[in-house]
Amino acid sequence: xxxxxxxxxxxxxxxxxxxxxxxxxxxxxxxxxxxxxxxxxxxxxxxxxxxxxxxxxxxxxxxxxxxxxxxxxxxxxxxxxxxxxxxxxxxxxxxxxxxxxxxxxxxxxxxxxxxxxxxxxxxxxxxxxxxxxxxxxxxxxxxxxxxxxxxxxxxxxxxxxxxxxxxxxxxxxxxxxxxxxxxxxxxxxxxxxxxxxxxxxxxxxxxxxxxxxxxxxxxxxxxxxxxxxxxxxxxxxxxxxxxxxxxxxxxxxxxxxxxxxxxxxxxxxxxxxxxxxxxxxxxxxxxxxxxxxxxxxxxxx
Numbered sequence: 001x002x003x004x005x006x007x008x009x010x011x012x013x014x015x016x017x018x019x020x021x022x023x024x025x026x027x028x029x030x031x032x033x034x035x036x037x038x039x040x041x042x043x044x045x046x047x048x049x050x051x052x053x054x055x056x057x058x059x060x061x062x063x064x065x066x067x068x069x070x071x072x073x074x075x076x077x078x079x080x081x082x083x084x085x086x087x088x089x090x091x092x093x094x095x096x097x098x099x100x101x102x103x104x105x106x107x108x109x110x111x112x113x114x115x116x117x118x119x120x121x122x123x124x125x126x127x128x129x130x131x132x133x134x135x136x137x138x139x140x141x142x143x144x145x146x147x148x149x150x151x152x153x154x155x156x157x158x159x160x161x162x163x164x165x166x167x168x169x170x171x172x173x174x175x176x177x178x179x180x181x182x183x184x185x186x187x188x189x190x191x192x193x194x195x196x197x198x199x200x201x202x203x204x205x206x207x208x209x210x211x212x213x214x215x216x217x218x219x220x221x222x223x224x225x226x227x228x229x230x231x232x233x234x235x236x237x238x239x240x241x242x243x244x245x246x247x248x249x250x251x252x253x254x255x256x257x258x259x260x261x262x263x264x265x266x267x268x269x270x271x272x273x274x275x276x277x278x279x280x281x282x283x284x285x286x287x288x289x290x291x292x293x294x295x296x297x298x299x300x301x
Contacts, residue, residue, distance in 0.1 A: 015041055020063045022055045025217035027207035027224070029055065030181045031128050032099065037184075038191035041066060043095040044083060048076040048104040051135045052128070073108040076100050077116035080123045088122075095195055098125040103133045106142035106162050117171040120199040124191070127164060127202070130209035138212045146285070147278055149214070149270040156273060160285070165204040169238055169296075175201040177237040181208075182224035183248045190237060190246075197240060206233050214269025226264040228252070231286050234293050243300035245293070253294065255287065 015036030022029050028051055035043075044067045047053055053070050056063040071079045076098045084096040105113060105127040116123065132150050133139040140150040140157050143164065147156035169176045175197045179187040187205065194201040208223040210216065215223060227233035228248055235246035245253060252258045261283055265271040274282075 015065055016055075017063045017065065019057070020055045021057055022051075023209075023211055023217075025210040025220040026051070026055070027130060027181050027209060027220050028052050028128055030220070031126075031187070031205050031207055034181065034184045034187050035097070035099070035126065035191060036066070038188040039095055039097075039195070043097050044087070045069070046071060046076045046080040046083065046096070046098045048098075048100050048109060049073045049135075050101040050104055051130075052099055052101070054135060073104050074112055076104060076109060077112040077121070077123070077125065080125075081116050081119070081121040084121060084123050096123045098123060100125070100127055101134075102127060102129045102131060102141045102143040102164075105129075106164050113168075114171065117168055117173050117200045117202070120173060122198055122200070124194055124201045124203070126191075127204050128207045129164075129204060130207045130212055131161075132209070132212050134209050134212040146282070147271065147274060149273065150212075156278075163289075165202065165236075166292075166296075168202040169243075171200075173200040173202060174240050175199070175238065176204075177202075177239075177246075178204045178206070178233070178235050180206040180224050180228055180233060180235060180248075182206075182221050182228065183235065183246075186235060186246055186248055193237075193239060212270075214272075215267050219267050223264065223267060226259065226267070229259045230261045230264045231255070231258040231290060232261065232264055232282075234289065236293055236297070238300060241300060243293075243297045245297060253290070255290075261286070 046069050048071055080096050080098045129143050132141050132144050138150050139152040142162040144157050146160050165176055165178050175194045177190045179190055208220050231252045235249040237244055237246055
C-alpha cells in the first residue's frame with residue numbers, strides 16, 4: 001500500500017500494488033489488471049460504491065496507480081461524463097473509464113447510465129458483473145441468474161437476469177460488447193477497439209466471485225471459462241453497426257460442441273439446490289439467448 005504522494009516512485013509498471021483488501025480469488029483485480037494492460041496504465045477511473053471501492057484500502061492510502069475518483073452508487077456515469085468534458089477542455093484526450101458492478105449498473109445507477117448513453121458521452125463504461133451485491137452481503141441484483149441462491153433469494157431467485165448489454169445496444173450507442181476475465185486477450189482487444197470509437201462505449205465483463213458463488217477460491221477462472229464453454233455466457237461485440245460473435249464463443253454456436261451445463265453449475269454452491277428440471281429450463285434459456293444473439297448478428301452485419 002502506498003500514499004498518493006508516493007505513487008511516482010513506482011511509475012506505471014503496476015496498476016494494483018500489493019496489500020489490497022480483495023478476497024482470495026477476486027475476479028475484479030484480474031479484470032482491472034487486464035484493463036490496465038489494454039490502456040497501458042494511462043487512464044482516469046471512476047468507481048461507484050462496491051467491492052472495487054474497498055480493494056485499494058483506506059485513504060490516504062491506495063493500491064491503485066492511476067487517478068481514481070470514488071463516488072456514490074448512482075452517480076458514476078454522470079461524474080465520468082463531467083470529467084471527460086473537462087479533460088477535453090484542457091486539451092487532453094486521455095481515456096475516462098467507469099468501472100462499476102452490477103448493482104451500480106443494472107439497478108441503482110441505471111438512470112445515469114441510460115442518460116450518459118443517450119447523450120453519447122465519450123466514456124468507456126465497464127460493468128464488472130459478479131452477479132450480486134457482494135460487498136454488502138450477497139443480495140440479489142438485477143443480473144443475478146434465475147434460481148441462484150443469495151441471502152435475499154434463499155430458495156433461488158425467481159426472476160430472470162437483465163441483459164444489460166442488449167439494453168445498452170438498444171440505446172443506439174456506437175460500441176457494446178461482452179467479455180470474460182477468463183479470456184484476457186479478447187477483453188484487451190475489445191477495450192482497445194472501443195477506445196478507437198468516439199462516443200459511449202459499454203463492455204459487460206463476466207467476473208465470477210468465489211464467496212458470492214459459494215465456490216473454491218481457486219475456481220474463479222475455471223468458472224468464467226466454463227460459462228463460455230457451456231454457452232451460458234456468450235462473447236459478442238457490436239462495433240458501429242456490425243455485431244459479431246467473438247472467437248472464444250464461436251465453437252459454441254453449435255449446441256453439440258458445448259460442455260454440459262452441469263459442469264458449470266456443480267462447482268457453484270449457489271446452485272446446489274437445483275433439480276434436473278431446473279437445469280433443463282436453464283438449458284432452454286441458453287438456447288433462446290443464442291438464437292437471439294445469432295439473429296441480431298444477422299441483422300447487424
